[in-house]
Amino acid sequence: MSRRLPWGAMARMTGRRALAAVPVLLGVTLAVFAVAEASPFDPVKAYAGTAGLTASQENLDQLRANLGADLPLLTRWWEWLTSALTGDLGDSAVMRRPVAEVIGERLGWSVLLAATAFAVALVLGTLLGVLAGRRRGGLLDRAVSSAAYTLEAAPAFWLGLLAIWFFALKLGALPAGGLTDTGSDTVTAGQVARHLVLPALVLGLSQLPWFFLYVRQGVGDALDEDPVRGARARGLRERTVLTGHALRSGMLPMLTLVGSRVPELITGALLVETVFSWPGIAAATVTAATSVDFPLLAALTVLATAAVLLGNLLSDLLYGLADPRVGFDG
Amino acid sequence: MAARSVRRATAAILTGALALATAACTNPGSTAGGSGGAKDSAVVGIAYEPETLSPLLGYGKDGNAKIFDGLLAFDADLRLKPALAVKLPRVSADGLTYTYTLRKGVTFSDGVPFTAKDVVYTYRTILDPRTNNPFRTELDALSSVEAVGDGTVVFRLRYPYAPFAERTVHAIAPEHVAAKQDVNTGAFTSRPIGTGPYVLTGWSKGEKLTFTANPAYWGGAPRVKKFTMAIIKDDDVRATRLRAGDLDGAILPPDLAAGFQGDRAKKTWTAKTFDYRTVTLPTHNPVAGDTAVRRALDLTVDRQAMVDKILEGAGKPAYGPVPTDSPWFAKGTERRHDLAGAEKILDEAGWKPGPDGIRVRNGVRAAFPLWYLSGDKLRQDHALAYASDAKKAGIDITTQAGPWEVIEPRMKTDAVLAGGGSPGDPDFDQYLLLKSTLGGDGFNNMARYDNKTVDRALEDGRRTDDLTKRRAAYDTVQRELAKNPGYTFLTHIDHLYVVNDAWDGLSTQTEPHDHGLASGPWWNVETWKPKR
Numbered sequence: 001m002s003r004r005l006p007w008g009a010m011a012r013m014t015g016r017r018a019l020a021a022v023p024v025l026l027g028v029t030l031a032v033f034a035v036a037e038a039s040p041f042d043p044v045k046a047y048a049g050t051a052g053l054t055a056s057q058e059n060l061d062q063l064r065a066n067l068g069a070d071l072p073l074l075t076r077w078w079e080w081l082t083s084a085l086t087g088d089l090g091d092s093a094v095m096r097r098p099v100a101e102v103i104g105e106r107l108g109w110s111v112l113l114a115a116t117a118f119a120v121a122l123v124l125g126t127l128l129g130v131l132a133g134r135r136r137g138g139l140l141d142r143a144v145s146s147a148a149y150t151l152e153a154a155p156a157f158w159l160g161l162l163a164i165w166f167f168a169l170k171l172g173a174l175p176a177g178g179l180t181d182t183g184s185d186t187v188t189a190g191q192v193a194r195h196l197v198l199p200a201l202v203l204g205l206s207q208l209p210w211f212f213l214y215v216r217q218g219v220g221d222a223l224d225e226d227p228v229r230g231a232r233a234r235g236l237r238e239r240t241v242l243t244g245h246a247l248r249s250g251m252l253p254m255l256t257l258v259g260s261r262v263p264e265l266i267t268g269a270l271l272v273e274t275v276f277s278w279p280g281i282a283a284a285t286v287t288a289a290t291s292v293d294f295p296l297l298a299a300l301t302v303l304a305t306a307a308v309l310l311g312n313l314l315s316d317l318l319y320g321l322a323d324p325r326v327g328f329d330g
Numbered sequence: 331m332a333a334r335s336v337r338r339a340t341a342a343i344l345t346g347a348l349a350l351a352t353a354a355c356t357n358p359g360s361t362a363g364g365s366g367g368a369k370d371s372a373v374v375g376i377a378y379e380p381e382t383l384s385p386l387l388g389y390g391k392d393g394n395a396k397i398f399d400g401l402l403a404f405d406a407d408l409r410l411k412p413a414l415a416v417k418l419p420r421v422s423a424d425g426l427t428y429t430y431t432l433r434k435g436v437t438f439s440d441g442v443p444f445t446a447k448d449v450v451y452t453y454r455t456i457l458d459p460r461t462n463n464p465f466r467t468e469l470d471a472l473s474s475v476e477a478v479g480d481g482t483v484v485f486r487l488r489y490p491y492a493p494f495a496e497r498t499v500h501a502i503a504p505e506h507v508a509a510k511q512d513v514n515t516g517a518f519t520s521r522p523i524g525t526g527p528y529v530l531t532g533w534s535k536g537e538k539l540t541f542t543a544n545p546a547y548w549g550g551a552p553r554v555k556k557f558t559m560a561i562i563k564d565d566d567v568r569a570t571r572l573r574a575g576d577l578d579g580a581i582l583p584p585d586l587a588a589g590f591q592g593d594r595a596k597k598t599w600t601a602k603t604f605d606y607r608t609v610t611l612p613t614h615n616p617v618a619g620d621t622a623v624r625r626a627l628d629l630t631v632d633r634q635a636m637v638d639k640i641l642e643g644a645g646k647p648a649y650g651p652v653p654t655d656s657p658w659f660a661k662g663t664e665r666r667h668d669l670a671g672a673e674k675i676l677d678e679a680g681w682k683p684g685p686d687g688i689r690v691r692n693g694v695r696a697a698f699p700l701w702y703l704s705g706d707k708l709r710q711d712h713a714l715a716y717a718s719d720a721k722k723a724g725i726d727i728t729t730q731a732g733p734w735e736v737i738e739p740r741m742k743t744d745a746v747l748a749g750g751g752s753p754g755d756p757d758f759d760q761y762l763l764l765k766s767t768l769g770g771d772g773f774n775n776m777a778r779y780d781n782k783t784v785d786r787a788l789e790d791g792r793r794t795d796d797l798t799k800r801r802a803a804y805d806t807v808q809r810e811l812a813k814n815p816g817y818t819f820l821t822h823i824d825h826l827y828v829v830n831d832a833w834d835g836l837s838t839q840t841e842p843h844d845h846g847l848a849s850g851p852w853w854n855v856e857t858w859k860p861k862r
Contacts, residue, residue, distance in 0.1 A: 040733070040735035040736065041735060042735065045734070045735075047462065047464065048464035049381060049464070050844050051388060051464035051465045053750070053772070053773040054467065054468075054762050054772070054773065054774060055464050055465070055466070055467050055772055056467045056470070056771060056772065056774075057771050057772055059464065059466050059467050060464075060772060062459050062466075063462055063464060066459075066460065066462050066514075067462065091514070091515040092515075093462075094381065095381075095535070096381060096382040096384070096387060096514065096515055096519040096520070097515050097517075097519060097520060098515055105535070106535075161566065161567070161570075164567065164570055164571075165570065168570065168571070168574045168576070169570055169573060169574050172574065172575075175576065176567070176570060176571045176574050176576055177560075177562065177567065177571060177576075178534075178537050178538060178560065179534060179537055182373045182538060182558055182560050182571075182576050182577065183371055183373045183556065183558050184540075274563075274564075275564070275567065277536060277537050277538075277560070277561065277562055277567075278536075278537070279534045279535060279536050279537040283535075283536045284535075284536075
C-alpha cells in the first residue's frame, strides 16, 4: 500500500509557517531584551562576579560603558538585531567570547543528547504503549502504567542523581558525568557514547510517560473501534490488525505530541545537563539569563523558539501524512 | 501466536539494548583505582569555574595560576618568594618605586622567550580602561610600569603602598600572543599560553580543564604529568564521583567530608582560611548603629556554638577580619560569650525591656532586619543562630533571605550576613571593609562604618614598610573594632578537601574567601611526587 507523498502541499505549509515565524522570532527577541531589562539582575555585577564585591564604583561604571549596558533598551536591541542579520552575533560578556563560538561549541552536544533521549522515549514509549494497549488492565499494563505515573511526578534532577547513585556508584558500570573520561583530554566516539548513556536514558525516561500513555490510549481505543472489531471477527491475523488498523489511528495523538514535547525536552535537558556536567547549550542558557548577557541570551532564545516552531511543524506534517482528512492547512 | 512474537521481539530488543549498554560501559580504569605503579596523573573535583583564563581580565591575580607565573609567588605560609623575578624587588626609600630583576632563559610554552616587555604589556593592559578587568581597583596604587632593557622592570606608585609586592604575584601574559587579538573576547581568554608549570590542553566549559606538564618549566618539569580539574557544582554529585573513583580529590562541605573518615585510601585536608562570616551593623540604622547595641551583640553571640553546630568543628570563632591564628591578630581582642555583660551594657545605655521582652529606648524598639543570600545554607544557619542569640538579650532580629539584587539597595539601613576575606596583607581586607570614605562604594564597607581613629590607622598601615609601625596600626584597628564593633564577626571557616593518598608533598595554603582555581591541596601539584 504505497501512497505518493503530497510534497507540494507539505512544502506550501512549510513556507507559510516559515513566513509566520519571522514576526514571532522578532517579537521573542524584543521580549527577551525587555524582560532582561526589567529583571533585577545587573549585567555589570554578573560580569564582575566576586570582583564586583570589592571593585570601586568607578571601575564598575567603566565596565558598564564598555559592555554597552548603559544604552537604552531599544538601541541595544536594534544594534543586536542588525548585526545578527549580517551574521555577527556579538560577544558574550559572561563567557568572554564571541556568541557564535559559544553556541558552535555546545550546540552539537545538546542536540546529540536531546535526539538520543527523544529516540529512547519514542521507541520505548510506543513499544510499551502498544503492548499495554493490547490488553488494558493486564499485568504488563498495570505495572507499566503505574511506573509511568510515578515517572511523570519524578523530577529529572532526582532521577539523574538516582541513576548516578545506582549505575555509577553501586554497579560502577557507567561514568557519572562529563562528556569524556574525567582524566582524558581527547574526545573519542567511544567515550562520548559511554558517557551519553546515563543522561540520555534519564532525559528519555522523564519524557517517556507521555508517549506511553498516549499510545496506550490510542491503541486501546482503536482496538475497540468497529472496523477493528470487524477485522478481528473476519479472522485477520492479530499482527495485521495491530499494525494496519490500531497502530495507525493509535499513533495519531502521539504524533502531535512529538512536537509539543520539544519545550519540555528543552527544560528537561537543562536539569539533566546540570546534573551530569554535560557541556551543552542548556547550562549556558541559565548562565546567560541570570547574568543578563543580552547577545547570548537573545541568540539562545531564538534557537529555542525555532526548535519549538520546528517541532510543531513536524508534528503537523506527520499528522497530515498519517490522517489524510486533516490535510496541510496548518 | 502473533502476540508472542511481538513479546519475544520486545524482550530481544530490551536485552539487546541492555547488553549493548553494559558492553559499552566497562570502564577502562582511566583514572580510577590508582593501583599499578606510581600515579603520574591526578583528577580533582572543584566547585568553581573561572570566567576566563586571561591574566589581562583578572585570572591568576592572586598568583598560583598553573598556566602562568607571576613575578613573585607565595609559599605555603604565604611568604613571598621569587618566580619570574630572580629576587624580591628593590623598594626605594620613599616606598614609591619597585624594581624587579627578571629571570633569564624563561620561555613561554610556545617557545618564545619571556622578557620585560611581557610584564609591561600585562600591567599596562590591565590598567587600560578599555580592558574589562573588574579587579583593576586592586592595582589602584600603581601609576606606571616601565622596562629597562630586557631584564628589569620598574613600577612607580601614586602613593606609598606597603603590600604592593604581594600584588605582583599576578600572572604574566605573553605580549606576542595576546596583543594581536581583542583583549576582552579573543581566543587567548580560553586558550592561553604562559610560562607556568602546566600547559592547558583543553577547557570544556562547565565540565573540566585539562593540563599537561610543561617539560621545559624553569622550575623543573612536574612529576604529575596530567592534571585535570573537573567542574562539578553540586556537592552531592562531587562526593558521589569521588566515591566512585572518578576523582582523586575534591573539595567538600564538612558533612560530606565526614563520610570519608573511614576510607583508609583517602586523606582529609583542612585548609585554614581568612574566609569569615560577619553581620554588618549599619551606621544609619538607629538600633544597629548604636554603640551599646553593637557591643551587646558582640557579647551575646555564642561563636563557639556556631563553630561546633554549624561548621561541625571545621572553623574557629572570629572577632575581626584577622583570624585568631594569624601573626597580625591583636591578642586580647577576643570577646567572651557573656549574656549578663550584654544585658548590663544595654541597661546602662537606657535600653529597657518592654512588655514583650524586647528592649525599648525613647520609643524605639531594639529591632532590625538581617538579610542573607538566599540558597546559601551556611549563611542562613549563621543568621538564624545570630538572631536567636540576640533574642536572649532582648534584641529582635528578623532574618530575611534574598538575592544580592534585593539586598543591595537595603544595605544602608539593614543588616546583612556577609562573607569575605583575603589572606596575606591585613590591608587587603581591612581597608575596603572599614574605611569610612568607601562606605556605600559598591559592596565595600557595607555597614558604612565611620571611625576616625580607624581611618587614620588604615592609612598609616598601608603607607609604611616598617613592620613595627604597621603592626601598631592594625592593632589599633582591631582594638577600636572591639570598642565599637560595626560588624559582628562570627566565624572563620575551614575549607575541607578529601584526596587519595597516592602522592607525597601535599600541603595546604591559607585560603581566601573565594574558592580560586588553585585553592586546595593541589595549590602545589607541580611539586607532588607519586608514592611507590
